[in-house]
Each structure stands twice: as structure tokens, then as C-alpha cells.
Amino acid sequence: MRPAKITAEHNPLRDPLDLRLPRIAGPSGLVIFGVTGDLSRKKLMPAVYDLANRGLLPPGFALTGFARRDWADQDFAEVVHDAVKEHARTPFREATWRQLAEGIRFVQGSFDDEAAFERLRQTVEQLDAERGTGGNHAFYLSVPPSAFPLVCRQLSESGLSKSSPDAWRRVVIEKPFGHDLESARELDAVVSQVFDPESVFRIDHYLGKETVQNLLALRFANQMFEPLWNNNYVDHVQITMAEDIGIGGRASYYDGIGAARDVIQNHLLQLLALVAMEEPVNFDADALRAEKIKALSSVRLPRDLGRHTARGQYASGWQGGEKVVGFLDEEGFNPNSTTETFAAVKLDIDNRRWAGVPFYLRTGKRLGRRVTEVAVVFKKAPHLPFESSLTSDLGNNALVIRVQPDEGVTLRFGAKVPGTAMEVRDVTMDFGYGHSFTESSPEAYERLILDVLLGDPPLFPTREEVELSWKILDPITSYWAGKGKPEQYASGTWGPESADKMMARDGRSWRRP
Structure with a gap:
């Protein structure tokens, strides 16, 4: 049988002006x-x-x-x-x-x-x-x-x-x-x-998701953001991957692995690398990977892991209007399991751009809602010529990149409330992919499978990246291993109290997406 010829019928959605996925795989x-x-x-x-x-x-x-x-x-x-x-x-x-x-x-x-x-x-x-x-x-x-x-x-x-x-x-x-x-x-x-x-x-x-790739465009194709992308203006960075589902049916995979190994070691540290990396000379695989490796190599753990990490297990509670069981009551789990379903860590990046800017990473099951986002939180203005009562509702400026489920970017800033008084409150400007583009974004696996067939590896972690990620995480999981069971948190909430205390020690708080 001869290979079929390419015809218009075989390419019903192919548009020569579509530049999002323009490359066609060869015989394979x-x-x-x-x-x-x-x-x-x-x-x-x-x-x-x-x-x-x-x-x-x-x-x-x-x-x-x-x-x-x-x-x-x-x-x-x-x-x-x-x-x-x-x-x-x-x-x-x-x-x-x-x-x-x-x-x-x-x-x-x-x-x-x-x-x-x-x-x-x-x-x-x-x-x-x-x-x-x-x-x-x-x-x-x-x-x-x-x-x-x-x-x-x-x-x-x-x-x-x-x-x-x-x-x-x-x-x-x-x-x-x-x-x-x-x-x-x-x-x-x-x-x-x-x-x-x-x-x-x-x-x-996660590296195949359109919004993750848009991080690079946001940083390096726009003059307005990159000059602020440093410790002169950024107070801290929060990277969150929250899920509202439990572990049902995945006992054989999840028990003994936990949230930190399942998500922080790969997804969240890769997002950290993209946020923190320097500008590559181009977007070829070698150039992009070299900058990610430099960023991961600069990550430093806090000295006191007990004060700057948190872990938990979800207990029973209410999720989406339904009563759900706790982690230890899920089918197939050891009731004495010490596997965490929530993990939060504080990391520092020891280089000139990010010195003094903490990166907070958290992930968990049975949290308030399903969301993955990167929030770059800026420092407050050094001088506000307003009475404190007029700015009581004003928080830090923040740039939030939403990876899922509603892909887009939100910018939070202060604006005057209509009226005679100079009262300032937080407002947001929102960019959503569904609003700005006529077609939905390709699924991550579309992009990644095509890249495999093309032999194009920029979005795939190298051996060095994987090893650096484990070097960051291993001391944390080793520390937790000697601390008994994780703290319980009610399903449908945003994690254990220890995670809030971890942020409060630094005078900060978690975002509630």
C-alpha cells in the first residue's frame, strides 16, 4: 500500500496563516x-x-x-x-x-x-x-x-x-x-x-501548556515587564498547583510518593526555572536549557526546614457540595501512612537578580479549587501620599499567570474609586486566551508529541535538570521522613495551618485564587 497523498481533504483545518503549530512531522x-x-x-x-x-x-x-x-x-x-x-x-x-x-x-x-x-x-x-x-x-x-x-x-x-x-x-x-x-x-x-x-x-x-510557554513571551517580548523582573521591585513569587480531587483509585501509585515528589520536583521547579532564568540567546533547546540549569543551580534551601516548609494530609470535609472522605480512609491506603497530600516550601535563589526574593511553592489535593498559577508579587510603593484610611483596601501589585484551568494573565494594581475622595482600591486587568484568540489552545500533549516526532527538545527536561531538582527536594523529604505523620487539613480548605504560619513568619500570606 502506497502512502496517501496530502490533499485538502486530508488537511481540513490546515491554515497557512496558522503560526501556532506550523511544523509538520515527517514520515514516522x-x-x-x-x-x-x-x-x-x-x-x-x-x-x-x-x-x-x-x-x-x-x-x-x-x-x-x-x-x-x-x-x-x-x-x-x-x-x-x-x-x-x-x-x-x-x-x-x-x-x-x-x-x-x-x-x-x-x-x-x-x-x-x-x-x-x-x-x-x-x-x-x-x-x-x-x-x-x-x-x-x-x-x-x-x-x-x-x-x-x-x-x-x-x-x-x-x-x-x-x-x-x-x-x-x-x-x-x-x-x-x-x-x-x-x-x-x-x-x-x-x-x-x-x-x-x-x-x-x-x-x-506542564511545559507543553500554552500559558507556560507564554511566560517566555511575556518576559522577553515585552519591554514593560523585564525591567521590573528583579529584586529591586519584586517582593516574592508564589507558584501554586492546587487540585480539588482526592487520591481515589491511585493508592498503588501515590502512597509513598506524595505531593512533593509528584508535583514540586517536576512541574513547580520547572515553572520556577522559567520565571527565574536569564534571557537566552535564542529559543533553541541548548540555549533555553542552559539558562534553566543556571537558575536551578542557584536555588538554595532555607537553613531551618521546620520553619520554612509545611506538609499535610487531607481529612474528611465538603468538596463541591459533597461529603468526601479523608486521605487515610481512601480505599487501598495504609491508615498509618505518612505520605503527604499537601506540600509547601520556601526557596531562595542565590544570584544578583533574585537575592532576597523568596519563592514559595505549594501543591495539594482536596484544596479549595483546581488552579495552577504563578504570581509575581511586587513591593509596595516606597512612599504613598495618601492617608492610610484611603488605601486600606490596597494590596501589593501582582502579575498572575494562570496556567489552568482558565489560561491567561491578570495584572492587579491600585486605582481611584469613583467619587470625590482620593480612595484607592485594587483592580485587575485580565487577559484570557479564549477572549483574544479565535481558536482554543492546543493541548499540551499535542505540542509535546509533535516535538518528539520532529526531534525538537526545548520543552523536555534534561538529565541535568532532573538531577538538580532532586538535589533541591531530597533534603526536604529526608527531613520530613523523621517527623511522623503530616498535619491534617479539612477537604475543601487551602491546606494545613502550618502552611499559613510559614508565610506569616515572613510577614506574608498565601493568595486565595
Whole structure:
């Protein structure tokens, strides 16, 4: 079968003036391990379809699933079809689906089944011949980290991992990248024995979000912000990732990991690096990564971790009008678990730009609402020619970058209240993506999967970034390990009292998004 030709019918949403995702992947295929999981069904398969629907995949693109299910190709195609219909961002189009379905394959087997990997090798070779994938294949490991070494070894022994001068092989690894510095190095050693460093893509899906990337545009494409982006004007920075859901159904993954390892080590420290980094010479991968590494290398922990960190476990309470159980009562959890569901830390950055400006990071489950944001809080004006009673409602100026769910940017500043008195209150100016652009932002996994197929790595953390993040977090989790159970906080609130006290010691308070 010859690869299909690109026609207008195959590119119904392709607009030559669309500059957001203008790059088109060359001949290639994607193999997903763990294809029966929620990540694959809710994110990966819909993202592949959305890319195809936007004309950003080659017409001969191939999608192969690997799992233990007793499925034929058409069974897997039906699973993909259902996932796309339910979760895809772009409209369902029969022409796009027919083209994509022609390249869908399924290989049955377990990770320790050498015969299954031989069948996978044969399937890949058939796709090269029938679909014109050209030997270019990416292997997406949507599996527990404990399975990484076995899958990598099987890919190596079956000859699937070897690139050639005219064909590439790449591997995509989902977080967590280990559970501490030592395990991260062990994992990297296993993967690097099989794949070249430039062929390893560590996915932090937050870096694919449009608003996270807009941080760079906000800072470096606008003259008005960068002159203020330093310790002369910034009082502190708060980075928050709050979730209103609990841990239900994730006991096997979450217990023993906790909020700090699950979120702070990757998502929040990556956001910190983007906020704190210096201007790169360009946005190529090497230049961007070099500045992030310098920022992470400058992070310093406070001396007294007991006063400048906080952790907690959610207790029962009310969430969204419903009574919910506490963490220790969730199914599958040890009632004596010391795993934290809330974590907050204060970090300093030891360089000229940020000396004296604390960065506060927090994350938690069962908090007041689902929100991820970066708040740059500015110092108050050194002299206010107003009576204190006229500025009692005036807080610090703040620039808030909302990552989710309502992507956008808010600027908070003081303005005069209408009337005869010179009374000043806080007001906000708000930019929302939905208001300013005619199309919704691409999903993070769209951007990241396309970058993998293109071999474009700026949004993927390097080994050095991962190790630096663990060097920051390991002393904190080691300190907590000897402190017994975390403090309880009621579901639907904003965390334990110790987190508020942590901020109060510095004369500050958490934002309530």
C-alpha cells in the first residue's frame, strides 16, 4: 500500500496563516506501551487525532498499541475511535479518522515476552513498507517507572532501539523520573545504555501548556515587564498547583510518593526555572536549557526546614457540595501512612537578580479549587501620599499567570474609586486566551508529541535538570521522613495551618485564587 497523498481533504483545518503549530512531522510512527491506561485514552490518543486533524502528521502516520489484551488491530482501532470521540479537542471528521485508522496496529504481549517484542519488530517493519514510515519510530513508555528497565532492555535486544544514519528511534518517558536523586541516576543509566541522550524525551506535560510557554513571551517580548523582573521591585513569587480531587483509585501509585515528589520536583521547579532564568540567546533547546540549569543551580534551601516548609494530609470535609472522605480512609491506603497530600516550601535563589526574593511553592489535593498559577508579587510603593484610611483596601501589585484551568494573565494594581475622595482600591486587568484568540489552545500533549516526532527538545527536561531538582527536594523529604505523620487539613480548605504560619513568619500570606 502506497502512502496517501496530502490533499485538502486530508488537511481540513490546515491554515497557512496558522503560526501556532506550523511544523509538520515527517514520515514516522508512534508506539504506545501502556495503551490501556487513562493517560493513553484521555490524552495521548486524542492528541494524535487532533494533530492529524490539523494536518500536522504525515498522511502515512502509524499508531501502534502494545498491551496484554487479546485484541486484533480492529479492536484497538475501536478503542482509539471511542477515546477520540470522547476526549479529542477538535471536531470529529470522518476523512481524518479513515486516514488515521489505516495506520493503526496492535501487538499483544507482556513486557517480559520476548516473542511479543519480535512481533512488534515485524509490525514496525511492515509499517515502514506499507505506510512509508521510513524506519522512524518513537516509543512512548506510559508505564510505571519500575517497568522502564525491562521495556528498554527488550527494545534493545529486539533491535528496535537502534537509530541509523537515515532513520531515528526515540523514547518518551513520563514522570516521575525516579523517586530521589539516586534512583533518577540509576534510571538514566538504564535508558542511556539503550538510547542516545538526544533520543530520550522526558515529558513534563506542564511545559507543553500554552500559558507556560507564554511566560517566555511575556518576559522577553515585552519591554514593560523585564525591567521590573528583579529584586529591586519584586517582593516574592508564589507558584501554586492546587487540585480539588482526592487520591481515589491511585493508592498503588501515590502512597509513598506524595505531593512533593509528584508535583514540586517536576512541574513547580520547572515553572520556577522559567520565571527565574536569564534571557537566552535564542529559543533553541541548548540555549533555553542552559539558562534553566543556571537558575536551578542557584536555588538554595532555607537553613531551618521546620520553619520554612509545611506538609499535610487531607481529612474528611465538603468538596463541591459533597461529603468526601479523608486521605487515610481512601480505599487501598495504609491508615498509618505518612505520605503527604499537601506540600509547601520556601526557596531562595542565590544570584544578583533574585537575592532576597523568596519563592514559595505549594501543591495539594482536596484544596479549595483546581488552579495552577504563578504570581509575581511586587513591593509596595516606597512612599504613598495618601492617608492610610484611603488605601486600606490596597494590596501589593501582582502579575498572575494562570496556567489552568482558565489560561491567561491578570495584572492587579491600585486605582481611584469613583467619587470625590482620593480612595484607592485594587483592580485587575485580565487577559484570557479564549477572549483574544479565535481558536482554543492546543493541548499540551499535542505540542509535546509533535516535538518528539520532529526531534525538537526545548520543552523536555534534561538529565541535568532532573538531577538538580532532586538535589533541591531530597533534603526536604529526608527531613520530613523523621517527623511522623503530616498535619491534617479539612477537604475543601487551602491546606494545613502550618502552611499559613510559614508565610506569616515572613510577614506574608498565601493568595486565595
